[in-house]
Amino acid sequence: MTEFKYQVAMSCGGCSGAVTRALKNKVNEEKFDVSLETQLVTITDYPELLKDEMAKEEVKPEDVEKFKYNRLLEIIKKTGKKVTEIKQEEVLAAAAA
Secondary structure, eight states: OOEEEEEEOOOSHHHHHHHHHHHHTTSOGGGEEEETTTTEEEEEOOTTTTHHHHHHHTOOGGGHHHHHHHHHHHHHHTTTOOEEEOOHHHHHHHHHO
């Protein structure tokens, strides 16, 4: 199971709420966690995640995870919160361990 993780600067419940609302439009609510305490957004990958967008963009199978990671990053950044990327390779390596 792959998880996408992002370090997001959130100073209050309004900030975490903005990130939550942005993700609710694209991600099954049971598949993500926005933690104000740890400043971490974790999204669990699942087959339907961004499926329509991937079909529209004609994403190749080998590029699916990279596409999802980058698209989710864009969604979070649109909230105006500062996002410090956690490199996808680090997340994938941690998942494999």
